[in-house]
Amino acid sequence: MKTWSNIVESQPLAGRILKSSIKQGRLSHAYLISGSQGTGKRAIALQMAKTILCPNKSGIEPCSDCVICHRVDENNYPDVFWVEPEEKGSIGKEQVDELYKEFSYSSLESKDKIYIITHADRLTVNAANRILKFLEEPNNRATALILTENLQSIIPTVRSRCQLIELAPLSFNRFKEELVSEGIQEADAVFLYAITKDVSEAKLLLEDSWFAESRKLMVQLIEVYLDRPEDAYLFIHQNWLKHFTKRNEHLRGLDLLLLAFKDFLYFYVGSKESMVIFHQGDRRLEKAMMSFSEEDLVHILESILDAQRKINANVNPSLVMEQLTFKIKR
Numbered sequence: 423m424k425t426w427s428n429i430v431e432s433q434p435l436a437g438r439i440l441k442s443s444i445k446q447g448r449l450s451h452a453y454l455i456s457g458s459q460g461t462g463k464r465a466i467a468l469q470m471a472k473t474i475l476c477p478n479k480s481g482i483e484p485c486s487d488c489v490i491c492h493r494v495d496e497n498n499y500p501d502v503f504w505v506e507p508e509e510k511g512s513i514g515k516e517q518v519d520e521l522y523k524e525f526s527y528s529s530l531e532s533k534d535k536i537y538i539i540t541h542a543d544r545l546t547v548n549a550a551n552r553i554l555k556f557l558e559e560p561n562n563r564a565t566a567l568i569l570t571e572n573l574q575s576i577i578p579t580v581r582s583r584c585q586l587i588e589l590a591p592l593s594f595n596r597f598k599e600e601l602v603s604e605g606i607q608e609a610d611a612v613f614l615y616a617i618t619k620d621v622s623e624a625k626l627l628l629e630d631s632w633f634a635e636s637r638k639l640m641v642q643l644i645e646v647y648l649d650r651p652e653d654a655y656l657f658i659h660q661n662w663l664k665h666f667t668k669r670n671e672h673l674r675g676l677d678l679l680l681l682a683f684k685d686f687l688y689f690y691v692g693s694k695e696s697m698v699i700f701h702q703g704d705r706r707l708e709k710a711m712m713s714f715s716e717e718d719l720v721h722i723l724e725s726i727l728d729a730q731r732k733i734n735a736n737v738n739p740s741l742v743m744e745q746l747t748f749k750i751k752r
Contacts, residue, residue, distance in 0.1 A: 436455075448463060449474070449565065450584070452567075452583060453587055457572050457590070464569065471499075501535045503538070506592070512544045513545045514548075518549045537566055538567045541676075597615050601625070616681055616698045640699075642705065647750055649709070655747060680723065681698055684697075686719055
């Protein structure tokens with residue numbers, strides 16, 4: 423459970439701006455919350471929604487214990503509308519039209535309505551222009567919370583009609599201290615910081631059996647590339663693609679693969695303190711030195727990033743992984 427104190431602690435500037443606006447009763451009709459993955463955009467959006475809707479606030483702090491707060495947390499409150507990318511990876515005009523239709527009705531359980539758009543950088547041009555219509559005709563009882571990891575991808579006309587809240591990445595030392603204080607190994611904290619800058623998400627990942635299996639599969643695939651490259655295609659089809667099935671899962675798997683090959687490059691150039699997957703003395707590091715040149719590793723990292731772009735563009739994952747494997751083996 424997040425509180426405004428937690429948010430101010432992790433995001434001092436953004437947290438204080440929002441708290442001040444709430445205390446003064448001067449909430450904007452639209453906020454554009456920008457920050458890299460794991461900086462707490464969704465947690466802030468939920469806290470804003472609960473602050474607006476909770477009937478049992480203590481000052482500006484929602485109780486987080488009433489039926490309304492619980493339903494907001496569970497994405498099950500009828501006057502809070504979520505607009506998120508579809509499986510194909512974008513937010514289309516049809517989704518925004520549906521939102522527009524919902525807002526034409528009276529509020530069902532409160533006087534206020536809130537809409538939260540995640541990954542707003544994935545709005546199609548038509549969808550972004552439709553959102554612009556909302557922002558140009560603000561409703562006194564409606565609040566927009568627009569979340570993005572890529573501020574430059576938001577069209578200028580949308581940006582200019584929102585109050586911008588920029589989130590800073592959590593420092594590594596602060597991240598590590600919070601995790602280690604709860605009994606998490608420092609090595610795990612180092613690894614998790616490479617995945618997310620959000621402490622809450624990091625804890626969930628450590629407890630997630632799917633993520634644990636993902637790490638295991640990534641290491642196994644690396645070993646196949648190093649020891650039995652002729653079996654790589656078989657491993658991809660029999661193991662990798664059966665575990666990673668959704669777009670976000672494929673992206674997570676490629677994130678892990680990227681970290682592993684970054685480790686090889688760090689080891690190659692003598693920057694061993696930057697490694698997060700493998701550790702000094704691991705025979706796979708020496709094997710990678712014999713298998714890949716520095717130029718090879720740079721090329722592989724570029725190929726993994728290209729594979730992620732293709733997944734986001736809805737290219738067939740099987741084809742993406744086969745092409746990537748071909749480039750790694752070459």
